[in-house]
Amino acid sequence: MDSAALVTVADLSDYIRLDPKQFLGIPLALVGAVFLSLGAQFQHRGVARVESTTGATLGTGLSGSQIWHLLLRPSWVAGTLMLGLAVTFQLGSLYFAPIIVVQPLGAIALVITSIINSRVNKVQLNMPSIIAIVMCVGGIFLFVGVAAFTAVDPVVTDQHLFIIILLLIGVLLIASSVFRRFRQRIRAIFYVLMAGVLYGFVATLAKMVLGRIHQGQVDWLTILCVVGLLGAAGIGGYFVQNAYSSGPPDLVIAGLTVVDPLVAVAIGILVLNEASQAPLWAMPVFIVAGAIAVLGVFQLGRHHPQSRS
Secondary structure, X not given: OHHHHHXXXXXXXXXXXXXXXXXXXXXXXXXXXXXXXXXXXXXXXXHHHHHHHHOOOOOOOOOHHHHHHHHOOHHHHHHHHHHHHHHHHHHHHHHHOOHHHHHHHHHHHHHHHHHHHHHHOOOOOOHHHHHHHHHHHHHHHHHHHHHOXXXXXXXXXXXXXXXXXXXXXXXXXXXXXXXXXXXXXXXXXXXXXXXXXXXXXXXXXXXXXHHHHHOOOOOHHXXXXXXXXXXXXXXXXXXXXXXXXXXXXXXXXXXXXXXXHHHHHHHHHHOOOOOOOOOOOHHHHHHHHHHHHHHHHHHHHHHOOOOOO
């Protein structure tokens, strides 16, 4: 009986690509998701208060005066501090585990945010919104469930970093061009998607920087990664604040916790080869799961009771 159990455990270990130390990243990611949810709720409240006080919408691009008003709102500042804690726990999770495993776990923040927002603002979620949330969370957790048993943590080369930085520059150019041209007509879904894309690069670059520091490779390329990380985080945060003005916190968190990990995972798969040992059946599962999650974001933006143009 004991020998059979040992054989079973040994067989199972052949399929689990993560070592015990790497699994520590999972609880850190979950704690970060809780702070992400709370931070989003407080920041959304701060944006709403500033809009009601100044009589101006923040959805067409924050001005310097509006940013100053946000800094004076205790709820917004508290939310920002909580988001800072969320980032801290996320960095801790990235230090221990591959991006493809821990980054999607932030989707749990969507469930928490939906419950909190429904209670605080007394907004009853309709059935299409609930289905959209299930699609977001279900798609992401299907993704991470497969990734946990197939992902590897490869060595990152200078060439990998160059490719990631060039991709980030391209994304920033596209985002800034669209924002300047259509800022008066942009809806929350644009801000949410672009913030999610940028935060996906932030997570990836953070993983790279942590790895190079751990290996003692602090050179000009590492500094360039830090600059790109800070730039993407700043612009992504700017888009998030605009999204709060024209959409509920549920939608913002849905975009961040779905698009963010999908972008980070896509980089992990296509650039860093984190799925190099995945079986053939895993790739179609990744694609289907990702498509379900992204469709859920669009459906939530369309059907949520608090969504507005």
